[in-house]
Amino acid sequence: MMTRAQYTDTQLTTMLPMLDEVIMGKFAQYPDQWKRVFRTMTSTRSNEQTTGISGMGLFTTLNEGAAVSYDQPVQLFDKTYTHLDYAKGFKTSHQLIRDDKFGIIKRMATELGKSAKETREIAHAATFNNGFTAGATAGPDAVALFSATHPQVYTGGTQSNILSAAADFDDDSLRLMLTLMRQMKDQTGKRVRIPPRALVVPSDLEFTAGEVLKSRDRSDTPNRAVNALQHRDGFPAFTDFWCWDYLTDADAWFVVCAPEDSELRHYQREEPDTLHDVDFDTRSAKTAMWYAESFGWSDYLGLVGTPGV
Numbered sequence: 001m002m003t004r005a006q007y008t009d010t011q012l013t014t015m016l017p018m019l020d021e022v023i024m025g026k027f028a029q030y031p032d033q034w035k036r037v038f039r040t041m042t043s044t045r046s047n048e049q050t051t052g053i054s055g056m057g058l059f060t061t062l063n064e065g066a067a068v069s070y071d072q073p074v075q076l077f078d079k080t081y082t083h084l085d086y087a088k089g090f091k092t093s094h095q096l097i098r099d100d101k102f103g104i105i106k107r108m109a110t111e112l113g114k115s116a117k118e119t120r121e122i123a124h125a126a127t128f129n130n131g132f133t134a135g136a137t138a139g140p141d142a143v144a145l146f147s148a149t150h151p152q153v154y155t156g157g158t159q160s161n162i163l164s165a166a167a168d169f170d171d172d173s174l175r176l177m178l179t180l181m182r183q184m185k186d187q188t189g190k191r192v193r194i195p196p197r198a199l200v201v202p203s204d205l206e207f208t209a210g211e212v213l214k215s216r217d218r219s220d221t222p223n224r225a226v227n228a229l230q231h232r233d234g235f236p237a238f239t240d241f242w243c244w245d246y247l248t249d250a251d252a253w254f255v256v257c258a259p260e261d262s263e264l265r266h267y268q269r270e271e272p273d274t275l276h277d278v279d280f281d282t283r284s285a286k287t288a289m290w291y292a293e294s295f296g297w298s299d300y301l302g303l304v305g306t307p308g309v
Helices: 018-027 094-098 102-129 171-182 203-214
Strands: 039-042 047-053 075-082 084-093 196-201 241-243 253-255 266-280 287-298 303-304
Touching: 039 094, 039 171, 075 241, 075 287, 084 102, 084 171, 094 102, 171 196, 171 303, 196 203, 203 241
Parallel strands: 039 266, 196 241
Antiparallel strands: 047 075, 084 287, 196 253, 253 303, 266 287
């Protein structure tokens, strides 16, 4: 508990009713980066579940008078999202409140909002930071989010959403990444044709990414070759990138589809909220903030990546 003895220079009077505005103002000060890759939905239950269905195979030719052949989709993988509660708060003595102390209390309220936002960013980014390790973020198909061995249940075999040879980011490796994404198939062998939305890089690669994607000509040659990333056939120009400040590997980078096209899911069970209370005996005040959510992935299609070298 904070007491007056810890803060000798406080002079203002308390304005506890303003704390909610301070907390939520700081919480909403910057856009959530994780929302640029996760599809957000609300939930009214203790958990949410998804299950995959393979779909139908390709049509076959039919001889005159022959019967139609019927396909049998197969069930794929189940995923359960169990919501977790997150909370943090602080307590202040009556004397601290009485003898100033809105300067300090306001600062603590600001920090509470910042801590909530930081916690969510770190937690969601862990899906990518641990995305090459099966044990940490293994999905419903029992392999890592970015893996060369995603099982193809309907057709058999496996499919990769990771470069066959880990590569640092440059023009050539990005072209390989986009080709890999373009060639991906669903469980029945049909092309998925999910358009790539953006390159996602750590802050270490911000300026390199800008040069490769935004230059009118290729950035890696003096011959003024056209920047083919801006002239893709059948897909929009690939020029969008953003830095996810919470990526921890300076070499890892990713290409992602739009959130509405992916199966990176975020379920909001309880929106971030605050509450204040006063202890009758001590007249000390408590302020707390909490929220409940779950997140993860149900399918890897539309996401490709490499850990770099």
